[in-house]
Amino acid sequence: MNCSFTDLEENTLIAKDALSNGEVPVGCLLVHQNQVIGRGRNQVNQSKNATRHAEMVAVDQLLDWCRHRNRDVRAVCERTALYVTVEPCVMCTAALRLLHVPVVVFGCRNERFGGCGSVLDVASADLPRTGTKFKVCEGHRSDEAIQMLKTFYKQENPNGDQTHTHTHTHTHTHCVHICVLCTFLFPHLFISLFLLPFFLHFDSFSLFFNRVPSFLCLSSFFLLFSFL
């Protein structure tokens, strides 16, 4: 099983499922070595527990997965990436730190509660007793995430107060901008550098992610100059 676009599409499907259940449409996947070991959507209304965000639900599945296979939770988490449609809130960001998850990929920003830079930057803050800092990559499939949130806030929420996200259309980071620029200039480069990592092993994926932005930046400058 590969961590391919089908998985990332599944993410969107999970969020759509939440939407049809009257919950805030946030879907997420925990991917460990090409395998989805946790998935979740918001269950706040259902559980009457305001902390049942998609990430927390997915973490419970990860813990079950570890328990059944008798695997060390920390060792598994240290090689797991979270894909989530919306930037994790401050609480979930701290939870992911406490679990030592090294990478989080999200679609759009969460201006109301975001813990990866929007309200606070807990992901990279100096908190020596709150697990490990993690890397963030934002802007992945953000348009769809935004669209779903807009649909959610347009439709009547039967449970009154619901709190998770509010989005701005300005969500693309420089990372995504560079990717778009690259696609425009030289599609093969984009495919090989940005898309390929998703089909590869997670370890190489994270390795790529560390280097992709600078790599792409350099490449695009190089290409620009060659065109001129």
Next chain:
Amino acid sequence: MEPQRKRRKGSACDTDSWVAYPVLSDEQSQDVELIEAFAAPIVDKKETSRLVRELNGLYPMITLQHIKRVRACKEEGSPHPLEVLVCLVSDAHGQEKMVSIDSLLPSDFRRDGLGEPFVVKVPARPPLTRPQFEIASKHWPLAFHEDKQVTVALKGELFSPLQKAKMHMYMTTALTAAKAGREGGMEAVGAVAVDPAMDRIIAVSHDCRGKHPLHHAVMVCIDLVARSQGGGCYSYDQYPACHFSSPSSNPFENTSEGEPAFQPYICTGYDLYVTREPCVMCAMALVHSRIGRVFYGTTSADGALGTKYKLHTQKDLNHRFEVYRGLLSKQCEDLNGLEDHFEKEHLKE
């Protein structure tokens, strides 16, 4: 006779052994910031109202509405009785600090009764607390819209002896739960959710990190509150010290037909007592749960209700609440004392 006297004395001393202090926002607790301005003596008192009016028109000093324009002269036997603020040093573009009154005022300004300017320091922001006001007013007189509750709270006198006795009881319950958790091999942290309107404990919890790395005492407590409302996600049956009681066990409240008297909604209106300051995850969980107030015993290194963050006063968040620290601080410190000491030593290395 003897044991009874001893017990009474003991319980009275217990509530006197701690003080609940409010954890205020940065704006409320920061030092008074000063800004430089030019003041000038009013040598002719009869000109005062005209000078103030015309200076207000010329230099409105909009950001300093809390500052009084005129002050009585400080030193006794001063040749002039009053001093007036002319403008901020930053308003006088490119001026040296030694200036003449002529360079600050346009030529058509009637400067009768005005002496030569000098630099003073005035408070840059309106004071939010009495301590800030007392320091700020030493520099220049200013207006203060006092929040009396904050003033009383800062003195540690907000809660009556009766209220303190109740708070003492709830925190003692949290301490007992913390010890139960420690005996089970967990971190020594306990939490209690209380409905203050009914004076009733809704949920009691301790740290349950043994089975689930995110089951900090506060997270467990929030889920137990959800259980009390017919929700919740986990079973803590293996931890007898973690329990809840349903707020609607009163048969008159829970009628199947008609309007329900009162439906509790997550932690709205509840107080949380926790032996140590919550971490970022737990503090934000309390924001999401709309907690009423939080009381904690001792601070923690990465705490998010005072130490590293003040999530309860965070402007961008949709819910704010009051936080008090210092309840049974000695007993709460003793719970984690050894571990904390060890960890601190470990971090230093």
